[in-house]
Amino acid sequence: MPKEEFFVDMTCEGCSNAVNRVLSRLEGVQYEIDLPNKKVVIESNLSVDVLLETLKKTGKEAKYLGCK
Structure with missing residues (x-):
């Protein structure tokens, strides 16, 4: 599986928790x-x-930053 790198304007733990929440809903x-x-x-x-x-x-x- 390819690894893709993204920039996300996260400034705190709450921001990373939001990213965690949306990504955890995706399968695989x-x-x-x-x-x-x-x-x-x-x-x-x-x-x-x-x-x-x-x-x-x-x-x-x-x-999107590119493929890692």
Whole structure:
């Protein structure tokens, strides 16, 4: 499965919890949240568009950075 890297404008534990909440609803997704660097690495067979839309549901700015 490819690993995709995203920027998410997280500033606190609550922000990373929001990311955790939306990603945990997706089937077959593994992810790492790097709060200090505002990055999320997601390992999944889902499209980048689906992952980005899911991250945007947190209400935070989210951008695709590329394949890791």
